[in-house]
Amino acid sequence: MTATAEQVRTATRSAVVINPAKVTDLDGRRRDICAALAAAGWPEPLWLPTTPEDPGCGQTRQAISDGVSVVFACGGDGTVMACASELAGTDVALAVLPSGTGNLLATNLGLSSDVQAGVAVATGGRRRRIDVGVVGDRCFTVMAGMGFDAEMLAATPETLKKRVGWPAYVISALGRLRDRPMRVQIRLDDRRPIRRRARTVLVGNVGRLQGGVPLLPAAEPDDGCLDVAVLTPRTLRHWLSLAWGVLRRRRDVARMETFRARRVEITSDREQARELDGDVIEPGRSLTVTVRPGALCLCVPEDAPESGLG
Structure with missing residues (x-):
């Protein structure tokens, strides 16, 4: 190859x-x-x-x-x-x-x-x-997301991004930490669905976010699988604990579960913001992601x- x-x-x-x-x-x-x-x-x-x-x-x-x-x-x-x-x-x-x-x-x-x-x-x-990950007729190379991450991206002005770079996303995120979670059902391949009250669900082909944050450090772009992160913080303390665990590369991070699958189906109780590789796409109640190895x-x-x- x-x-x-x-x-x-x-x-x-x-x-x-x-x-x-x-x-x-x-x-x-x-x-x-x-x-x-x-x-x-x-x-x-x-x-x-x-x-x-x-x-x-x-x-x-x-x-x-x-x-x-x-x-x-x-x-x-x-x-x-x-x-x-x-x-x-x-x-x-x-x-x-x-x-x-x-x-x-x-x-x-x-x-x-x-x-x-x-x-x-x-x-x-x-x-x-x-x-590559696939959503409908679109491919992505890095990550797809539904919920908080897409809301943050949508709320970040282009002028602010041009002025300060990726920290602009952090500034926008701070104003949305207390938004109410979504109720989601997540099906991984042919396994039984899991249900969570989540703030965001991220499906990664690789694992780093803006600023090099290692959200999914085990994710590899050539392993034929997608890595999934389900984030469930409810309070500011939860968010701080989650961020500290991610930055420290801890194996078990509070308020975050990780999974691996070739097909991921996410269904929410209400319409949610969605994104592919940092670009906001049309909102929806579901997000289905597959991998093309x-x-x-x-x-x-x-x-x-x-x-x-x-």
């Missing part, structure tokens, strides 16, 4: 799917990427900006149709998710050039935000197959470990 560096270097056609809203100097970024590719002996890439109507899906389909071997996702988590949704199930590789606030896939896999380093990974690194070909550094990418 892993190609050699020499095989990687023979694949020279590429495309850049870029979110102009996430890049302050668009012309400068284009010059940097083209220069780094030229230094590696690769031709100038297709340049495919996203739009408010299309966050990158159509652009990625165009790149695949034009026969590229690598698609650079240059933007935030939404751009990466759009590219991954179209690349899943193909042999076209995804290379991540982080430019947004969260950049969760890059955080989890230790991918550099430096343009030259990111291009070097695509042109001289290796290819790895990782899993090894569906996405990802560019990783030459010295990346053979397993345990998360």
Whole structure:
């Protein structure tokens, strides 16, 4: 499942799917990427900006149709998710050039935000197959959530994120800690459903949240499974205890249960906010998540470990 560096270097056609809203100097970024590719002996890439109507899906389909071997996702988590949704199930590789606030896939896999380093990974690194999570017709690479986490994301203004970065999410979270929990039924594969009064349910392909918080430290992006966290804090003291346990990487964290499954069905007693890879999607009373093992070909550094990418 892993190609050699020499095989990687023979694949020279590429495309850049870029979110102009996430890049302050668009012309400068284009010059940097083209220069780094030229230094590696690769031709100038297709340049495919996203739009408010299309966050990158159509652009990625165009790149695949034009026969590229690598698609650079240059933007935030939404751009990466759009590219991954179209690349899943193909042999076209995804290379991540982080430019947004969260950049969760890059955080989890230790991918550099430096343009030259990111291009070097695509042109001289290796290819790895990782899993993707699936919700409806959308794929995600990091995490899906229902409840508090999605409410927090929806309540965080873009202006605040641009000004202070990921701590903006913490600021928004503080104002929602006392919201009432949801009653949920969770079915894991074919097991009997479990019922909880939860604040949020998170389904992870990898385990780190914004700021590198290790919520699911055992989660791996290439194990063919999804890791599930059910958070049940009710008071501020509960939240503090939960946060302390997560940050200390304790095996048993108060007010949090973890599970593992290939299919996760979450049903709430009322409509809830929902999110995929940090992007809020339409609210709903249910969230069904499945895994596609090894569906996405990802560019990783030459010295990346053979397993345990998360």
